[in-house]
Amino acid sequence: MNFRDLALFVEVVDTGSITAGAQRCDLSLSAASVRIASLERHFDVRLLDRGRRGVLPTPAGEALAAQGRRLLAGAEDLESGMAARARGLESTVRLVTNSSAADALVEFLAATLNRLPNTAVTMTELGSEAAVQHVLDDRADIAVVSSVPAGAPCRTRPLWDDRLVVVGPVTSAARHPLGLEEVLRDPIVGLLQGSPLQDLVDRYARGRGIEPAYRVRLPALGAVCAVASTGAGRAVVPRESARRHGVSPAALYELQEPWARRSATLVVKDSDSASRSTAAFVDLLLRHRADLGTEH
CATH class of the missing domain: 1.10.10.10 (Winged helix-like DNA-binding domain superfamily/Winged helix DNA-binding domain)
Known part of the structure; x- marks a missing residue:
């Protein structure tokens, strides 16, 4: 074979x-x-x-x-790892995230990678459950997700607020909280098909017998926020992503759904056996969390 x-x-x-x-x-x-x-x-x-x-x-x-x-995934990791070593990168941290964490981690990576000069980072976007399973199967070193299956044999640490909000037309009028059914009353703006975050919204919509209609589907949360804030269609996005992408508070609406209230969580299988590069990455990520708390 x-x-x-x-x-x-x-x-x-x-x-x-x-x-x-x-x-x-x-x-x-x-x-x-x-x-x-x-x-x-x-x-x-x-x-x-x-x-x-x-x-x-x-x-x-x-x-x-x-x-x-x-x-095949292991072989790909081996190839990329050896190629990285040949260019001076001595270790690799395998990171898996859900959609909103992938967006949030860009800010962290921009501030952090120069402090880990000999470390490469591979980042894969998955749904929260699949991301946790990757850590449990040793296909990833770290996961940052919005939910962890009950009883999963892993260690977790809270990171930052990851609640979902609605981006819509800018208005000076009082904005009342929106339920999912009201958001989906008209065509919406969303991420590409297969995006874990958009799949989550679709799953809850279909659970209520609603098939979402999309005005446009875009490849990144920044693009979604930019289009939705023009009034072209509402969008469900993480609140922190809306902040990072400069969405006006006058374009934000609370999403009145229990599943919209969530937090980003760090997941590792066993911190005692983590490599030095993974431990250093986790330490910097937790410091970043502390800095976010100070800013807010």
Whole structure:
């Protein structure tokens, strides 16, 4: 087995199609089929159930895809880590965050990276639950998230307020708190499909039987704040992101939903076994939290 075959198999499972998986790996359909068949011979087990509408992994195929994703991620980490070392970066901190934390951490990284001259940082954006699982699976060193699953075997520290608010048209009139249904009454401004924060809003909307209509979907919270504050459509964003991106207080509305009141939380698996670079990064992040508290 080689990593190219494994990468192909993961793409086939993720797309549900050998044709689509082959295209993602820049292979012909016939070459991809031969490679999949070779994997099945290698493991002596059927990995895919083939049908008219595509393919589905067998239980063995699901296990191979799950383990394969971890191996491929590890190989990628190894490649990038060695490339970094070749250029004087002696260690890497693997950081996973949810959408709002990714935006907030830019401010922290801008103020901090020069204090860690020999450390590289990789940052991946995921939903909170997936980010915590990455730490538990040793696929990440640190997570910064808005919620931690109950009973998760990890250590946590509170960081900063991460409540969600609504950005809307600037007005001098009194602004009353908005419920999600009122926000979604008209087309909204949001992040791109697949963004963890926007998926969260969509999930709560659909739980109430509402399918959100989007005026525009944008790649970054700064762009969302800029467009929403013109009155083109309301947007649900973290309050601190609105502050960082210069949204006028006259364009902010409280979001009156229990799930909108949340805090950013630092997650590590075991601080006692953390590398020196990870421990230094955590220490600086906690100092940054203290500085934020002083400013506010």
